[in-house]
Amino acid sequence: MEWWRVVALICVVGIGAGTDAGGAAVSVELKMGGPAEPGSILPAQLVVGNPSDRPTTATVEFTVQEDPAMDPAEAPDPVHGSDHAAGAPSRTEVEGKVVEEGSLTDRREWTGGETTWRTDHWTEAFQFVDLGRERNITHLAFTSGDANWTWKLDVSASRDGKTYEPVPSLQGIDLHQKWGRVRVPVAGPFAARHLKLRYHLDGKKTSVLRMPAEVFVYDGTADETIAVPQTGQQVATGSLKVELPARSTKSVALGDDTRLPSGAYFVAAKVTTGSDVRWLYGRGFVFPEGGPAPSPASRFGLNTSDVELAPLHKRLGIGWVRFENMKWPMASPRAGEYAYDGSVGPWHVPHDKIMEAYRAQGLSVLPYLFQTAGYASSAPASAPENRRWSYPPTDPKLFGEFCFQTAARYGSAKHPAEALKTKDKRSGTGSVNVFEVWNEPNLTDPGWGPWVGTQPQYFDLFRAAAEAIKKADPSAKVTNGGYAGIEAETVDALRAHSYPDGKRPLDFVDVLNVHYYSGREAPETATQDTNAQRDPSAAKGATFEDNLRRLLAWRDQHKPGMPVWLTETGYDTAGPIGTNERVQAARLPRVVMLSLAAGVDKVFVYREKGSAPSMHAASGLLRDDGTIRPSWFTYATLIRALHGVTEGKRLPHPDPNVRVYAWQRTDGTTVLSAWAVEGEGKLGIDLGKCTLTDAFGAKRERDVGPDTKLTEFPVYVEGMKDPDHRAVR
Numbered sequence: 047m048e049w050w051r052v053v054a055l056i057c058v059v060g061i062g063a064g065t066d067a068g069g070a071a072v073s074v075e076l077k078m079g080g081p082a083e084p085g086s087i088l089p090a091q092l093v094v095g096n097p098s099d100r101p102t103t104a105t106v107e108f109t110v111q112e113d114p115a116m117d118p119a120e121a122p123d124p125v126h127g128s129d130h131a132a133g134a135p136s137r138t139e140v141e142g143k144v145v146e147e148g149s150l151t152d153r154r155e156w157t158g159g160e161t162t163w164r165t166d167h168w169t170e171a172f173q174f175v176d177l178g179r180e181r182n183i184t185h186l187a188f189t190s191g192d193a194n195w196t197w198k199l200d201v202s203a204s205r206d207g208k209t210y211e212p213v214p215s216l217q218g219i220d221l222h223q224k225w226g227r228v229r230v231p232v233a234g235p236f237a238a239r240h241l242k243l244r245y246h247l248d249g250k251k252t253s254v255l256r257m258p259a260e261v262f263v264y265d266g267t268a269d270e271t272i273a274v275p276q277t278g279q280q281v282a283t284g285s286l287k288v289e290l291p292a293r294s295t296k297s298v299a300l301g302d303d304t305r306l307p308s309g310a311y312f313v314a315a316k317v318t319t320g321s322d323v324r325w326l327y328g329r330g331f332v333f334p335e336g337g338p339a340p341s342p343a344s345r346f347g348l349n350t351s352d353v354e355l356a357p358l359h360k361r362l363g364i365g366w367v368r369f370e371n372m373k374w375p376m377a378s379p380r381a382g383e384y385a386y387d388g389s390v391g392p393w394h395v396p397h398d399k400i401m402e403a404y405r406a407q408g409l410s411v412l413p414y415l416f417q418t419a420g421y422a423s424s425a426p427a428s429a430p431e432n433r434r435w436s437y438p439p440t441d442p443k444l445f446g447e448f449c450f451q452t453a454a455r456y457g458s459a460k461h462p463a464e465a466l467k468t469k470d471k472r473s474g475t476g477s478v479n480v481f482e483v484w485n486e487p488n489l490t491d492p493g494w495g496p497w498v499g500t501q502p503q504y505f506d507l508f509r510a511a512a513e514a515i516k517k518a519d520p521s522a523k524v525t526n527g528g529y530a531g532i533e534a535e536t537v538d539a540l541r542a543h544s545y546p547d548g549k550r551p552l553d554f555v556d557v558l559n560v561h562y563y564s565g566r567e568a569p570e571t572a573t574q575d576t577n578a579q580r581d582p583s584a585a586k587g588a589t590f591e592d593n594l595r596r597l598l599a600w601r602d603q604h605k606p607g608m609p610v611w612l613t614e615t616g617y618d619t620a621g622p623i624g625t626n627e628r629v630q631a632a633r634l635p636r637v638v639m640l641s642l643a644a645g646v647d648k649v650f651v652y653r654e655k656g657s658a659p660s661m662h663a664a665s666g667l668l669r670d671d672g673t674i675r676p677s678w679f680t681y682a683t684l685i686r687a688l689h690g691v692t693e694g695k696r697l698p699h700p701d702p703n704v705r706v707y708a709w710q711r712t713d714g715t716t717v718l719s720a721w722a723v724e725g726e727g728k729l730g731i732d733l734g735k736c737t738l739t740d741a742f743g744a745k746r747e748r749d750v751g752p753d754t755k756l757t758e759f760p761v762y763v764e765g766m767k768d769p770d771h772r773a774v775r
Contacts, residue, residue: 072096072104072290072319074326077297081331081674082306088282088330090300090313096290104288105318108300112278113312113329114740115757116628116676118153119275121314124324126185126264128272135176138257140168150261151175156566156625158191160256170246171255180205180239181265186230188221189260196221196256197247203238210242218248221258228258235265272325277312308334309744310679331674334682334743337363338689340408342479345642346685347412347650348667349614353400355654355668360407362667362678363685367404368482368613368650371395372413374422374448375435381421381444384451384467401456401477412613412650413456414482414527415449415511416496425498433492438499438507446510450518453481457519479519482559482613483511484527488536488578497527505543505551512554523556528613531578532560532593534600541604552605560597561614561652562637563662564590565623569637570705570723576623577614577662590637594644609647616652619675620659630665631676632721632758635684635741636705639719639760643694643707651681676742680759683743687717687762694719703727704756721760729754734767 072094079089094104122128136150138159149157150173161168183203190196201216215233241263245255282304288296300315313328338344344365350356351370359367376395378384388396404411417435418424422444425437439445451468454461460474487497487504497504504527512524529536537560540552565576573586588596601608615637618624638649656666667678688694694709697718704727706720720729733750741759750763 072098072102072322074104074317074324076300076313076315076326076328078313078328078330081333081679084308084332084335085305086332087299087303088301088306088311088313088332090328090330091297092300092315092317092326093295093297094288094290094317095295097293099292101289101291102319104290105285106288106298106300106315107285107318108283108313108315109274109280110282110301110304111276111280111312111314112740112744113310114278114742114744114761115759116310116329116631117275117277117312118628119327121325121327122267122270122272123185123264124322125267127267127270129262129264130177130181131175131261131263134178136261137174139172139174140255149259150257153260154625155189155259158257158259160191160195161254163254165253166251168252168255169249170244171257172245173243173257173261174207175241175243175261175263176207177239177241177263180237181263182235182237183232183263184235184266185232185264186216187262187264188228188230188258189262190221190225190228191259192256193221193223193225194256195252195254196224196258197245197252198222200244200246202242202244203236204240204242205237207240210240221245267323272316274314274325275312281306281311306332307744308332308742309740310676310742331676331679331742333361334363334679334686337361337682337686338365340365340410342366342410344410345648345688345691346638346681347613347648349650349653351653352655353403356403356407356409358668359409359654362682363689364409366410366412366648366650369400369404369411369413370416370485371400372397372415372452373417373435374415374419374445375417377452378419378448382467384448386452386455386468387470398472398475401475405477410480411478412480412482412525413452413478414485415445415452416485416527418445419448429492429498433498436496436498438497438503442507442510445507446514449481449483449511450514453478453515453518453522457515457522459519459521461518479521480523480525480557481511481515482525482527483508483515486530486561486577487527489530501539502543505539505545508551509545509549509554524554525557525559525611525613526551526555528559528561529578530561531575532562532590532597532612533578533587534593534596536560536578537597538600555605555608557647558601558605558608558610559613560610562590562612562641563615563617563623563652564633564637565618566625568723569633569640591640591644594641594646598645610645611648611650612641612646613648613650614652615641615649616662616665617677618662618664619657620664621661623661624659624664627675627677629758631680631741634677635680635760636721638681638684639688639694639707642688642691643696679743680741683739683741683762684760686743687719687739691717699730701727701730704730706731715764716766718763718766719760720756720763722756722758724758727756728752729756733763736763736765736767738763 075093077091134151137147199219201213202210204210282301311330315326346364347366350367376393386397388394418439422439423434424440425434454473456478458476463471485496489495563577564572617630641649655668656663657669690711691709694707697706703723709717739745739762
């Protein structure tokens with residue numbers, strides 16, 4: 047499938063309806079096509095509709111700016127104006143104690159105040175907001191957190207933060223199971239600088255109270271002067287009039303003939319019809335230039351299942367895919383029978399065509415051999431049907447047979463027909479040279495764990511599989527099933543376990559395989575792996591970087607030279623460990639760079655597609671509908687910037703919030719990457735005239751000095767005058 051087939055052409059980013067001087071209702075909508083090819087005009091379209099019986103005129107003013115940090119500004123509400131709660135001080139109080147601060151106004155939908163869980167204990171909780179000055183409030187809105195445990199709300203107002211009066215029309219507001227953005231009409235304007243929000247269940251006791259994630263406070267548009275956010279260099283601007291006959295709709299292009307290079311762009315449009323004025327904001331992207339040819343030497347990969355996306359993966363610039371559907375039940379319907387042509391139901395996965403399609407794009411494939419065929423499962427009769435595959439086989443040799451048949455088919459060695467249990471007796475296709483044995487065998491919960499067995503049982507299966515793979519293709523490499531977590535204590539089981547003949551699982555490992563997720567925390571500061579440690583109240587541990595150092599030291603001590611691959615890492619945009627698409631785009635390249643700088647050989651991002659709000663299902667570089675997320679572009683830019691790097695080292699910096707890394711390429715050149723962990727920072731280095739590439743691939747020659755602003759989105763710098771990078775200050 048061509049790349050453009052997986053890109054949705056329309057994305058609605060703003061909509062409203064106004065009234066002109068004659069009373070006609072006018073609708074406005076900003077649509078962004080995308081992404082565009084380098085050197086194209088940004089495909090931004092404004093759709094203006096006039097459903098009335100009279101003609102009207104709309105005046106449109108617009109700007110297009112570069113947007114290297116995905117400015118999070120929202121367009122003002124056309125009726126209620128700008129939100130005045132964003133960034134305001136807020137706090138949550140329970141039983142007279144402050145339990146957290148800032149979650150209600152930080153514009154992070156994944157944070158929220160709540161009580162602890164105590165059975166039938168809580169009767170009320172309070173949140174307070176200081177708007178900074180007195181406002182005549184006309185409208186409120188909330189974004190729900192866990193609305194299953196949000197009950198009723200009473201709103202009180204204060205001018206001084208000491209004496210609060212209930213707002214009569216805002217008592218007993220029912221927020222229970224009201225999901226998403228909840229608007230709360232205000233019967234009449236009321237003056238307040240301070241708001242007190244009381245959550246309760248009419249005096250009844252409840253086990254937990256969970257507050258909304260965000261509050262929005264409006265005071266109308268009469269006193270507002272709207273300033274378009276300054277996101278970056280302006281690249282286009284203009285104005286035009288749109289004549290609208292009665293009952294008509296027109297679509298007009300925003301932009302001029304400016305041909306845009308790679309990057310992210312922010313579009314702001316002001317539409318005036320009669321006395322009505324409204325603002326619409328949108329964001330568009332231009333694909334990165336070129337990219338490295340796929341190669342087994344690539345250090346970048348992606349977890350995949352949909353082979354039709356392979357051309358887009360090639361354009362991304364990765365060299366590897368980790369394929370998740372090379373599963374035993376999908377290839378062996380009955381004992382002693384194997385088929386890789388898609389004939390095995392009910393899944394009908396055409397493994398042969400998939401391997402051929404990836405290789406046709408030049409992509410190397412790491413399949414993980416996974417799950418137990420139903421006829422071989424040791425699961426008890428009481429186990430649900432969809433969990434039987436996670437149990438060990440009754441005999442590890444049965445799994446070894448599956449691994450032999452798979453490696454014989456896709457490895458490089460030819461085999462006699464009598465050794466093969468497929469009808470076509472095909473072998474030695476040369477499609478795969480690295481095989482992973484199972485997935486996350488240290489997650490053993492019977493309800494959801496990938497391995498419902500003991501550690502010794504896994505090691506018996508692993509050895510049977512490794513020996514079978516080597517028998518099928520002596521040149522093939524074997525990795526352990528990627529461990530959830532990167533702690534040295536976790537992987538040390540590979541060394542500590544001993545088979546009866548004195549050998550260890552580590553003797554059969556060619557590539558050490560681990561996974562890591564920092565969840566809602568930044569990778570630089572996270573002290574908990576949200577995949578390996580499912581209990582958020584669990585004790586915090588070492589940071590990601592500290593654990594990486596310990597892991598590589600363990601490797602150097604026990605099996606020097608063994609490559610370490612991080613075959614899963616990524617960021618959910620929703621769900622229990624999710625944030626949003628902006629945070630995903632900022633943090634994804636950073637967790638990859640931290641890994642490479644520590645000595646990890648290859649990093650595979652999880653995953654190609656997905657936006658459903660459940661654990662890891664929302665971590666896709668593409669959404670469920672196939673549209674491309676911003677994180678695709680930041681990963682693509684990273685791959686281009688760090689193509690060919692052999693090593694990276696962190697440079698000292700006086701600001702702990704700033705990260706600067708120097709990377710050496712095989713061609714002898716150096717590239718610097720830099721970012722702020724949270725918020726903003728300054729580079730602190732005088733690099734002179736050089737080339738700076740932002741996180742979305744926009745490249746510009748400029749003077750890069752100590753005051754160069756950094757955000758959470760990495761920048762990449764080449765052509766520095768100070769190759770030793772000593773001038774940090």
